[in-house]
Amino acid sequence: MASSFSRILSSKRHIGFLSLVGGSVTAGFLLHREHVSAGTPVRRSYPASAEYPDLRKHNNCMASNLTPAIYAKLCDKATPNGYTLDQAIQTGVDNPGHPFIKTVGMVAGDEESYEVFADLLDPIIKERHNGYDPHTMRHPTDLDASKIHSGQFDERYVLSSRVRTGRSIRGLSLPPACTRAERREVERVVVDALAGLKDDLTGKYYSLTQLTEKEQQQLIDDHFLFDKPVSPLLTCAGMARDWPDARGIWHNNEKTFLIWINEEDHTRVISMEKGGNMKRVFDRFCRGLKEVERLIQERGWEFMWNERLGYVLTCPSNLGTGLRAGVHVKLPLLSKDPRFSKILDHLRLQKRGTGGVDTAAVGGVFDISNLDRLGHSEVQLVQTVIDGVNYLIECEKRLERGQDFKERFRYLKRLCCLPVVFLFLFPDESAFCSSLGLK
């Protein structure tokens, strides 16, 4: 049955075919800056200076980078879908700052936002992603889980392991801007593809609009159910419109592979399990992702990806890999050490409470995950987490025995000044030390 959708998107299918033949690099090339033209210019009653937001009390990446000059240049532009600068920055205008983290303050309404509003997004990306310059740099994608080593943690400390990312369906607007029909199409495309998963990935879809009480309770007990966003960072960006229409959760029967549909991104893909087998978690993650990609490509769709920005997602903070690999780990002693934050920093890790991004830690159990998203591949980031967490556990053990870890920290400090790739070459700290002839 040819829906109106398949007619509009025949050009996208063309790109889809190209990507099957020539890899997604081809498709990414077609969306290179010069080839994207903005939509119809917008009509405005007031000059840019009268419209420029008051950002004097603001502390987010958008406010740090949106000068009046950039605003004047971009305020009358729109993407081909009609998404405007004011819409993109609304969340940052409405939310001056966050107590724990410097927020981005801007979202993309579609893939083209990153091109049309590049004058603002490029400096934001640079600031947020540690100097990554989309003009000159290329992002490496690597989902070969076999490259991971030492991925089994000490389960006296690591309670659970999890890897998540997001994927967007090329040709459909992102959650801040999508129409109801587009959102429903995302749901149809993804659910259709997921039905093709087999073996340990066989699973079932639960639409939020049709959940029975029993299903809802089960999903809550499994810690799978996501609620309508309450964070003003998300609601001000328009992502919660029409809730719960076209939102849902898919998970495999084993409850180790989970996909959220139409929450903050088109899809969020999560691999998780109790215990410390991060290698297995990442292996399932990569297998599942590749299989889903194959299944949507069979139907003429593909993920938003290009070699400058990697995987394209709603929030600029999730560009590149969109990957957060983390563990819930018991570090009651180390977490009270004054050097804790600095150590995490050097390891390129961040801590959160076990409730997620806006929570505090409970009982000395922390959520520790990678800080970076863009400029490093998936394999590199997961290995960083593995090496880092192993080191943290070593520190914790030393403190338990009444010993200090000062010595090791000094070596590690030197280690971490080197590019991340070093961690890949020297799988663990003792290998590194022995290579330098150190004990």
Place this chain on the structure above:
Amino acid sequence: MPFGNTHNQLKLKFSSADEYPDLSKHNNHMAKVLTPDMYERLRSKQTPSGFTLDDVIQTGVDNPGHPFIMTVGCVAGDEETYDVFSELLDPIIEDRHGGYKPTDKHKTDIEASNLKGGDDLDSNYVLSSRVRTGRSIRGFCLPPHCSRGERRAVETLSIEALASLSGDLNGKYYALKNMTDAEQQQLIDDHFLFDKPVSPLLLASGMARDWPDARGIWHNDNKTFLVWVNEEDHLRVISMQKGGNMKEVFNRFCTGLTKIESLFKERGHAFMWNEHLGYVLTCPSNLGTGLRAGVHVKLPNMSKHAKFEEVLKRLRLQKRGTGGVDTAAVGGVFDISNADRLGFSEVELVQMVVDGIKLLVEMEKRLEKGESVEDLIPAQK
């Protein structure tokens, strides 16, 4: 936002059935009226400033229902919304405003001397009296749709006009974003300060964007006349005082409003008004007079009477808690006000409140003495 609406053009590429919202669990006026066929007819339209059908209904789609009241589920983004989307809004207006037809004419009367009595409500029972309404400035988009530049222009105009008030209306403007801690605390203590909306009904319509930019409060030195700028409407005008002298409250209300209107006119700006809908405001529930005249009144006995709700209904009054529309009553003290907005003039509505409260207080006194109130039960107004 007042731009060309390419985004609406994008939606038209998809079938109407694919875009039609799921209203199966909804209970608001919009959901009752918006059929798939109506959606199909209206979705390609937009007002001159670019406000579309989906903009109108978004709050109703996002908020299926409210525990205490049947919500409207729609907002206007500009004056023309009521015209361009009349096919949707006329039946909603009819349902919400007691059968008001598209051909009906609304009577405006803010001549305070036409009010009979109202200066002698018993202060042992009536703790405070208040009259509020809203006004929109013609030529500017309304809060769900206005840009920052427009909102600031509304504020600038309002500050200028209000600065010209004198006598017992002499007052001062407090911009929300420039308030000192001391000023803020004083405004809270006076019960004047309005906060960023938290109700999802308002947030979902986009009224809280860019908060607190261009929002503020003006009040006179006597603290009896108050104007909110750029909250749910361009202007909300409030006259209030302790005790039961509703006549004085209404006098000040009419004088102040008339003065403000002429000050805006001097500067080349009229209020949004037409002879069918009266004063045009953001929410269709506030059309006509936009007027809510009410008192905080002690009715501990009457409120427990089996016929309390029925009496209120017949008097064309509604009750709320003393915290406002989303609250419950505390200690037998109720906020009682007119239920109607459109189809009756300002004087008529305040008269209903004055007469109705007089009767309710009389009934309360009877019940205190253990006497019956059966002979006092009114007929339907």
